[in-house]
Amino acid sequence: xxxxxxxxxxxxxxxxxxxxxxxxxxxxxxxxxxxxxxxxxxxxxxxxxxxxxxxxxxxxxxxxxxxxxxxxxxxxxxxxxxxxxxxxxxxxxxxxxxxxxxxxxxxxxxxxxxxxxxxxxxxxxxxxxxxxxxxxxxxxxxxxxxxxxxxxxxxxxxxxxxxxxxxxxxxxxxxxxxxxxxxxxxxxxxxxxxxxxxxxxxxxxxxxxxxxxxxxxxxxxxxxxxxxxxxxxxxxxxxxxxxxxxxxxxxxxxxxxxxxxxxxxxxxxxxxx
Amino acid sequence: xxxxxxxxxxxxxxxxxxxxxxxxxxxxxxxxxxxxxxxxxxxxxxxxxxxxxxxxxxxxxxxxxxxxxxxxxxxxxxxxxxxxxxxxxxxxxxxxxxxxxxxxxxxxxxxxxxxxxxxxxxxxxxxxxxxxxxxxxxxxxxxxxxxxxxxxxxxxxxxxxxxxxxxxxxxxxxxxxxxxxxxxxxxxxxxxxxxxxxxxxxxxxxxxxxxxxxxxxxxxxxxxxxxxxxxxxxxxxxxxxxxxxxxxxxxxxxxxxxxxxxxxxxxxxxxxx
Numbered sequence: 230x231x232x233x234x235x236x237x238x239x240x241x242x243x244x245x246x247x248x249x250x251x252x253x254x255x256x257x258x259x260x261x262x263x264x265x266x267x268x269x270x271x272x273x274x275x276x277x278x279x280x281x282x283x284x285x286x287x288x289x290x291x292x293x294x295x296x297x298x299x300x301x302x303x304x305x306x307x308x309x310x311x312x313x314x315x316x317x318x319x320x321x322x323x324x325x326x327x328x329x330x331x332x333x334x335x336x337x338x339x340x341x342x343x344x345x346x347x348x349x350x351x352x353x354x355x356x357x358x359x360x361x362x363x364x365x366x367x368x369x370x371x372x373x374x375x376x377x378x379x380x381x382x383x384x385x386x387x388x389x390x391x392x393x394x395x396x397x398x399x400x401x402x403x404x405x406x407x408x409x410x411x412x413x414x415x416x417x418x419x420x421x422x423x424x425x426x427x428x429x430x431x432x433x434x435x436x437x438x439x440x441x442x443x444x445x446x447x448x449x450x451x452x453x454x455x456x457x458x459x460x461x462x463x464x465x466x467x468x469x470x471x472x473x474x475x476x477x478x479x480x481x482x483x484x485x486x487x488x489x490x491x492x493x494x495x496x497x498x499x500x501x502x
Numbered sequence: 503x504x505x506x507x508x509x510x511x512x513x514x515x516x517x518x519x520x521x522x523x524x525x526x527x528x529x530x531x532x533x534x535x536x537x538x539x540x541x542x543x544x545x546x547x548x549x550x551x552x553x554x555x556x557x558x559x560x561x562x563x564x565x566x567x568x569x570x571x572x573x574x575x576x577x578x579x580x581x582x583x584x585x586x587x588x589x590x591x592x593x594x595x596x597x598x599x600x601x602x603x604x605x606x607x608x609x610x611x612x613x614x615x616x617x618x619x620x621x622x623x624x625x626x627x628x629x630x631x632x633x634x635x636x637x638x639x640x641x642x643x644x645x646x647x648x649x650x651x652x653x654x655x656x657x658x659x660x661x662x663x664x665x666x667x668x669x670x671x672x673x674x675x676x677x678x679x680x681x682x683x684x685x686x687x688x689x690x691x692x693x694x695x696x697x698x699x700x701x702x703x704x705x706x707x708x709x710x711x712x713x714x715x716x717x718x719x720x721x722x723x724x725x726x727x728x729x730x731x732x733x734x735x736x737x738x739x740x741x742x743x744x745x746x747x748x749x750x751x752x753x754x755x756x757x758x759x760x761x762x763x764x765x766x767x768x769x770x771x772x773x774x775x
Binding site for chain 1: 506514515516517518521522525526529530531532533539541542566568572574588590592593595596597599600603604606608609610611625627628631632635638660662663666667670715718757758759762763766772
């Protein structure tokens with residue numbers, strides 16, 4: 230495999246340049262990339278340090294490295310253009326066209342994307358996270374009326390990470406309820422959930438995947454046996470079908486994919502923008 | 503304020519196009535944007551539906567709307583170009599230059615960016631989240647040796663959301679320890695933390711901001727009084743200084759900014775890429 234160094238330069242957190250660069254790199258799977266993240270480049274000195282590292286990489290690899298940049302300061306961007314590298318710059322590329330299309334001048338201010346833009350929205354995000362933590366694993370069951378979505382599923386089917394992602398990323402009040410073997414044998418929705426059916430999503434998972442996850446947690450237990458995993462998954466899926474709860478199979482999905490599919494399916498409004 | 507509709511089109515989760523489009527829009531603060539997210543556009547029919555909504559918006563606003571796109575399928579992208587809108591397309595824009603620079607053809611495959619690329623890395627992320635939940639608010643204190651970073655700070659200074667973000671986004675094992683009034687009066691680091699000083703970060707916050715957060719939680723309590731907030735913050739900052747624990751002021755920072763500053767300050771390796 231051919232190995233190339235890729236730099237991610239930004240003046241603040243580097244979250245935008247991370248997503249920007251990696252979404253493009255993901256299309257080149259025949260190469261191996263060595264990723265170097267350099268955030269908080271907010272002065273000529275810091276850029277000079279970064280350029281030194283870029284030049285070193287160019288010399289070592291006998292290739293100009295790739296450089297993704299979201300530097301807002303146009304003076305810094307100009308300096309970067311003289312370095313021995315291929316620059317892909319988000320602002321250089323799109324800002325001018327957007328100014329023309331919107332007939333407005335861009336602010337060119339640093340730290341706009343992932344800073345606090347709106348305190349109320351920000352607080353909502355922390356509130357929804359606290360809500361999610363309080364309603365994790367059915368801990369508190371009164372007041373589920375506040376939940377925008379309630380994930381149900383057997384133990385270790387991915388409810389908690391998905392709920393936390395929904396609250397942290399999108400400010401969604403997400404509760405979760407674990408379907409216990411008793412719930413599953415009872416064959417109906419637990420009474421406490423009945424009033425909330427239209428806000429519920431059922432997670433399911435391949436029994437083999439569940440087995441692996443449970444084995445790592447409680448090896449050789451009844452709980453982690455393949456037989457138990459198979460039975461619980463089958464019972465849960467039957468329950469979703471019988472009660473009309475929409476189902477998402479988390480086996481081959483990332484947390485982000487499960488979360489966005491829930492947003493989409495349940496027509497939830499994201500609160501962070 | 504002039505209002506413009508902006509569409510975010512993607513073939514999968516829409517996370518990339520969200521970050522891509524909003525980082526650019528954040529530079530145009532004199533306009534008001536109405537954002538429409540349309541993920542999972544994976545067929546000509548779904549794109550035709552999206553184009554219909556775009557054309558309707560163009561007619562209503564007497565302006566062609568802005569359209570950010572991360573559609574990988576070039577047939578769909580071609581179709582989009584005939585709609586009455588300004589298209590900013592991540593792949594159209596950069597893919598060809600990258601192919602030239604890397605001397606390789608891009609895969610042009612859908613769902614690469616936020617899917618599960620590597621199961622081991624994915625499991626680490628869930629593991630680190632479980633670790634973080636277990637070590638929230640100093641709940642379990644044995645085995646802090648496993649923590650890559652330990653956030654300390656007074657109650658409600660932002661430890662929990664930051665830890666959860668670090669684990670969910672970057673797969674970092676992040677523990678947190680709340681400094682109680684007793685800890686603060688004692689004027690030294692709690693004994694349980696002493697072996698881990700080089701992995702600790704102290705969060706601080708403006709007393710007025712802390713007051714607001716605590717009032718929302720327990721109005722008119724001693725805990726939430728401005729006097730208590732001022733004293734605890736002062737004592738915590740003195741403790742950080744005395745013990746050489748690096749300090750981050752969370753008052754004007756978003757969760758993302760606090761998290762990335764910690765990564766940067768503590769030279770932590772992110773695990774999700």
